[in-house]
Amino acid sequence: MKYMKLGTKPDTFYTEEAVRSVLSDVPTDLIIHVNNTKYLLHKCGLIQRLCSNADNETGQPIPMALHDIPGGEEAFELCAKFCYGITINLSAHNFVAAVSAAKFLRMTESVAKGNFIAKLDLFFESCILQGWKDSIMTLQSLWRHSAWSDDHRIMQPCMNSVIEKILIHPSQVTWSYIYTRPGYTKKPQRSAAPKDWWTEDVSELDLDIFRSIISTIRSTKKFLPTLIGEALHVYACKHPPSPLEFQEQAQSSSALTDDTLNKHQRVLEAIVSMIPTEPGSVSGSFLFRLLKIACYVGASTSTKAELIRRSGRQLDETTASDLLIPSTTDPQSHDFGTVAAVLESFLLQFRRHMPREETERMIMSTTKVGRIYDGYLQIIASDSTLPVSKFIELAESLPEMAREEHDGLYQAIDTYLKEHAELSKAERKRLCRLIDCRKLSPEVRANAIANDQLPLRTIVQLLFIEQDRVGGAGGSKGASVISTLNEFSDAMAALDEARRFRHGLEGGHRREDPAMGARTDNIRVAPSPSEPKIAKDERKKAEGLGDKYYNKTK
Numbered sequence: 001m002k003y004m005k006l007g008t009k010p011d012t013f014y015t016e017e018a019v020r021s022v023l024s025d026v027p028t029d030l031i032i033h034v035n036n037t038k039y040l041l042h043k044c045g046l047i048q049r050l051c052s053n054a055d056n057e058t059g060q061p062i063p064m065a066l067h068d069i070p071g072g073e074e075a076f077e078l079c080a081k082f083c084y085g086i087t088i089n090l091s092a093h094n095f096v097a098a099v100s101a102a103k104f105l106r107m108t109e110s111v112a113k114g115n116f117i118a119k120l121d122l123f124f125e126s127c128i129l130q131g132w133k134d135s136i137m138t139l140q141s142l143w144r145h146s147a148w149s150d151d152h153r154i155m156q157p158c159m160n161s162v163i164e165k166i167l168i169h170p171s172q173v174t175w176s177y178i179y180t181r182p183g184y185t186k187k188p189q190r191s192a193a194p195k196d197w198w199t200e201d202v203s204e205l206d207l208d209i210f211r212s213i214i215s216t217i218r219s220t221k222k223f224l225p226t227l228i229g230e231a232l233h234v235y236a237c238k239h240p241p242s243p244l245e246f247q248e249q250a251q252s253s254s255a256l257t258d259d260t261l262n263k264h265q266r267v268l269e270a271i272v273s274m275i276p277t278e279p280g281s282v283s284g285s286f287l288f289r290l291l292k293i294a295c296y297v298g299a300s301t302s303t304k305a306e307l308i309r310r311s312g313r314q315l316d317e318t319t320a321s322d323l324l325i326p327s328t329t330d331p332q333s334h335d336f337g338t339v340a341a342v343l344e345s346f347l348l349q350f351r352r353h354m355p356r357e358e359t360e361r362m363i364m365s366t367t368k369v370g371r372i373y374d375g376y377l378q379i380i381a382s383d384s385t386l387p388v389s390k391f392i393e394l395a396e397s398l399p400e401m402a403r404e405e406h407d408g409l410y411q412a413i414d415t416y417l418k419e420h421a422e423l424s425k426a427e428r429k430r431l432c433r434l435i436d437c438r439k440l441s442p443e444v445r446a447n448a449i450a451n452d453q454l455p456l457r458t459i460v461q462l463l464f465i466e467q468d469r470v471g472g473a474g475g476s477k478g479a480s481v482i483s484t485l486n487e488f489s490d491a492m493a494a495l496d497e498a499r500r501f502r503h504g505l506e507g508g509h510r511r512e513d514p515a516m517g518a519r520t521d522n523i524r525v526a527p528s529p530s531e532p533k534i535a536k537d538e539r540k541k542a543e544g545l546g547d548k549y550y551n552k553t554k
Helices: 072-084 095-104 116-128 132-144 152-166 207-219 225-238 243-251 258-274 284-297 301-313 336-351 356-380 388-396 407-419 425-432 442-449 456-471 475-483 485-506 533-552
Strands: 004-006 013-016 019-022 030-034 037-041 062-065 088-090
Touching: 004 116, 013 072, 019 072, 030 072, 037 072, 072 088, 072 095, 072 116, 088 116, 095 116, 095 132, 116 132, 116 152, 132 152, 152 207, 207 225, 207 258, 225 258, 225 284, 243 284, 258 284, 258 301, 284 301, 284 336, 301 336, 336 356, 336 388, 356 388, 356 407, 388 407, 388 425, 407 425, 407 442, 425 456, 442 456
Parallel strands: 019 037, 030 062
Antiparallel strands: 004 088, 013 019, 030 037
């Protein structure tokens, strides 16, 4: 940071009873009010032109009000001290306030040679524009002084200076900059700066200035789209609140005002509009971050549609937690519709003709999406408000080709069954029909066989497959075993109903042995006098099929 020292006299300003004055043997002849501060000063080139027409026949100090001076009391006092020759230090911190106040007071060369504005112009050219942080800080200060924010004589040169330095090769960067990436270790001074060394400092700027800088450096085509994307990512992480902050705000009693939401919406939509069109310029996780914010701030339909389209193209780069989009109407629930739209956008890519290499890449991406999506199902399965019909709909929305194995789907269904103990038998069956038992790994299959949450039919299917795998049944033997599967499972289900019926008559409410069906060679159920005829027939059929299955697998 560069500084310029003006004046040589010591600071003789003092405060007495809320009045600022200067030590002098000459009586003061001006009373100047700046907001809540009163100054007792002397006429000089500072404001000679402002009070030249004032009538002062009484010989009393002339009162003046300068409540609208840019920069307020601090800026006014810098100008006053300059007139008294008191030492002041100019820097990027106070430059904008000082130059704004000096112009307001018309401290030009026509009033006095070497006046304040001329000194400030020299400092601007020789110091501000030559430094990186000086230009950045001046742009920040310029926008805070809204009354002077359209002064392009300061803004445009500062922007040009910033852009010029960004375009310099990283090996030639010799000035200090802010770079706080996790895991980054500062290298020796002779090493080149990171390619994105400039992104954090630029992210502190106002949106319009930031957008103008990004637009200009993109037009040069000197940077890869990923570098532009990184700058957008840094900016987005500093300005709109994070999705977590939005969620906490939604759960609190105080809601965001419309003005605040509109401000966040404007920033979000501007960031989305600046994302390079090239795929991979930003990460899939970042796109989902923006999508979550878009839902909170009520972004335009076109903005949400663009984020859904882009997120779908990069769905294979995300994680299961990225897909967790809280509902805007119920913070405790999830927005399943937006996730479904993203998945549909991903699958739309298969409708266009693709070269063989891209087709192979898409197949690999689909498998990754399958794993990510099943992980997402495992998380939302614990949502106690999620209806079974909706869960099944979400699970079925992923095409079968995306699931090379069903371990993840089984884990999701298992979680859902545990969290929704009130499900009926029919609902449990509907859920478990989603699982292809042949696509379960041996470890998961063993776990499922011992899972008393699963319907008996599913456990029997698992037993057949496990027995076939262990016994190495092949050819006609294996085919014969599998051919009895459906018939045997139906019979076992009927047998289960018969048992429940009998236990009900007997007044028993014992929990069924989860291992029931693990062996079928010795299944014999003593008939009950009250057992319906159809149940008796199915029981005998199950016993016979059990013998048939056991003998075939010996």
